[in-house]
Amino acid sequence: xxxxxxLVSGRGDWLKSVNSEGGIVISSRIRLARNLGGFHxxxxxxxxxxxxxxxxxxxxxxxSALGGHFFYVHLDNMGPLERQLLVERHxxxxxxxxxxxxxxxxxxxxxxxxxxxxxxxxxxxxVLYGGLQLDKAWQRINQLDDQxxxxxxxxxxxxxxxxxxxPTNIGTGIRVSVMMHLPAxxxxxxxxxxxxxxxxxxxAVRGLYGEGTEATGDFxxxxxxxxxxxxxxxxxxxxxxxxxxxxxxxxxxARELLTKQKSTMIEDKVWRAIGMLKYARTISTxxxxxxxxxxxxxxxxxxxxxxxxxxxxxxxxxTQQAHLQIITGQRLDGEQRSKLRADYIRRRLSNHxxx
Amino acid sequence: xxxxxxKKHAATVxxxxxxxxxxxxxxxxxxxxxxxxxTDKAQQPINQLVAKFVLAQTEAKELSQITCxxxxxxxxxxRNGGLLGCPNDYEVFxxxxxxxxxxxxxxxxxxxxxxxxxxxxxxxxxxxxMKLRRDLQEAVNLEDYERAAALRDKVxxxxxxx
Numbered sequence: 001x002x003x004x005x006x007l008v009s010g011r012g013d014w015l016k017s018v019n020s021e022g023g024i025v026i027s028s029r030i031r032l033a034r035n036l037g038g039f040h041x042x043x044x045x046x047x048x049x050x051x052x053x054x055x056x057x058x059x060x061x062x063x064s065a066l067g068g069h070f071f072y073v074h075l076d077n078m079g080p081l082e083r084q085l086l087v088e089r090h091x092x093x094x095x096x097x098x099x100x101x102x103x104x105x106x107x108x109x110x111x112x113x114x115x116x117x118x119x120x121x122x123x124x125x126x127v128l129y130g131g132l133q134l135d136k137a138w139q140r141i142n143q144l145d146d147q148x149x150x151x152x153x154x155x156x157x158x159x160x161x162x163x164x165x166x167p168t169n170i171g172t173g174i175r176v177s178v179m180m181h182l183p184a185x186x187x188x189x190x191x192x193x194x195x196x197x198x199x200x201x202x203x204a205v206r207g208l209y210g211e212g213t214e215a216t217g218d219f220x221x222x223x224x225x226x227x228x229x230x231x232x233x234x235x236x237x238x239x240x241x242x243x244x245x246x247x248x249x250x251x252x253x254a255r256e257l258l259t260k261q262k263s264t265m266i267e268d269k270v271w272r273a274i275g276m277l278k279y280a281r282t283i284s285t286x287x288x289x290x291x292x293x294x295x296x297x298x299x300x301x302x303x304x305x306x307x308x309x310x311x312x313x314x315x316x317x318x319t320q321q322a323h324l325q326i327i328t329g330q331r332l333d334g335e336q337r338s339k340l341r342a343d344y345i346r347r348r349l350s351n352h353x354x355x
Numbered sequence: 356x357x358x359x360x361x362k363k364h365a366a367t368v369x370x371x372x373x374x375x376x377x378x379x380x381x382x383x384x385x386x387x388x389x390x391x392x393x394t395d396k397a398q399q400p401i402n403q404l405v406a407k408f409v410l411a412q413t414e415a416k417e418l419s420q421i422t423c424x425x426x427x428x429x430x431x432x433x434r435n436g437g438l439l440g441c442p443n444d445y446e447v448f449x450x451x452x453x454x455x456x457x458x459x460x461x462x463x464x465x466x467x468x469x470x471x472x473x474x475x476x477x478x479x480x481x482x483x484x485m486k487l488r489r490d491l492q493e494a495v496n497l498e499d500y501e502r503a504a505a506l507r508d509k510v511x512x513x514x515x516x517x
Binding site for chain 1: 372385386387388400425427428436437439440441442444445452455458459460461462463464465466468469470471472
């Protein structure tokens with residue numbers, strides 16, 4: 001692939017997969033942070049160091065068994081719109097998009113793996129799958145780490161484990177994140193329960209695009225905070241057996257409550273969402289996310305059958321700023337984008353009905 | 356028990372306050388507790404935790420004098436940026452960092468997860484030796500000298516290979 005804009009013609013595997021836990025768990029992501037021994041961390045690296053680190057890591061990827069599957073994208077000579085596209089697809093962090101200097105990301109075509117080079121650490125590997133697939137994600141990333149470790153020497157300390165630029169990531173360097181869709185808890189005003197449970201279990205709750213982002217459209221990213229003193233498997237198990245079931249249960253209860261006691265209110269929300277999406281002439285990203293969230297909830301609660309999950313997922317992805325502009329081939333300001341977004345959604349939803 | 360404030364919802368947040376040696380109990384529902392700021396809705400980002408904690412630590416002035424000879428990172432710089440400059444900083448600032456690590460990692464300061472390949476062998480060897488020595492002791496205690504001799508040979512072999 002020569003140009004990341006070609007990505008818009010497809011969809012990452014994680015957005016295609018069947019939903020698990022009644023559509024409440026959207027995706028499972030595991031990230032490992034690594035630094036090369038013998039180099040400073042990035043805040044103390046020269047331009048030349050960064051070039052060298054990048055060359056070493058890219059070289060290791062290409063010479064390993066992984067080589068043929070990856071393509072490497074240099075972010076420093078890429079336009080802001082294309083970088084934003086990668087953020088919207090959850091392939092790089094916002095910080096990585098906005099940073100400066102030699103840096104990039106190695107991607108596989110199905111978008112399940114992204115290896116960020118020269119982000120906060122020299123190497124941040126990510127594996128992303130749809131639904132609740134943490135074991136599979138851990139196996140894959142552990143294997144990737146092994147393969148790269150044959151060719152790279154990572155900074156490691158007997159007591160502190162893998163060393164990272166920020167002391168909050170040391171030890172395993174692992175961050176397990178599960179993206180959850182919790183609209184009913186938001187509607188019943190019980191989302192606070194999630195925050196409290198998260199606090200009890202030493203977890204962080206973030207928005208759709210990770211660190212420093214708001215939870216728009218009822219999507220919450222839940223991830224571990226401590227990385228030292230537990231094994232990777234223990235952290236993954238805790239998510240699989242404790243965290244996800246507990247929060248899923250809260251959402252299920254809230255949905256049951258709404259169905260039993262507020263069925264008219266909840267149906268009204270879902271049908272209003274359809275109405276707005278089908279007929280609006282101008283619509284913002286935030287409103288789109290919120291309405292699509294309600295649509296998704298309606299579908300998962302069995303209230304709808306004339307829209308499918310694939311269409312909803314496609315709309316989530318393609319109505320985002322950079323996607324919209326790249327798909328339509330137009331560079332637009334906010335107001336024009338809102339009109340174009342409404343047009344795009346209307347077309348997709350009416351097409352769908354005719355099919 | 357109903358929430359003391361709104362008297363509508365079940366109280367799920369229970370708080371005991373001691374004010375002027377007078378004990379007071381509060382029983383609130385989630386909403387009222389959130390209103391009173393008793394549950395922090397916005398989770399504290401980990402970076403802020405670092406900044407806060409390190410800030411408190413640095414009140415001991417001499418800390419700010421320490422600088423890593425490898426990368427030139429000073430403790431003050433780390434406090435402001437939240438990021439370290441090189442692996443050696445973990446040794447240079449170790450004493451202060453251990454406190455911070457305890458806070459950030461649920462009181463734990465020893466890595467028990469994955470170990471890089473080469474070191475894993477070393478680690479495995481140490482682990483193996485430990486087990487063999489334990490078995491050896493058991494064999495001696497049981498006066499099973501044949502087994503003990505075999506185990507002793509194994510321990511020797513492993514030690515020499517390392």
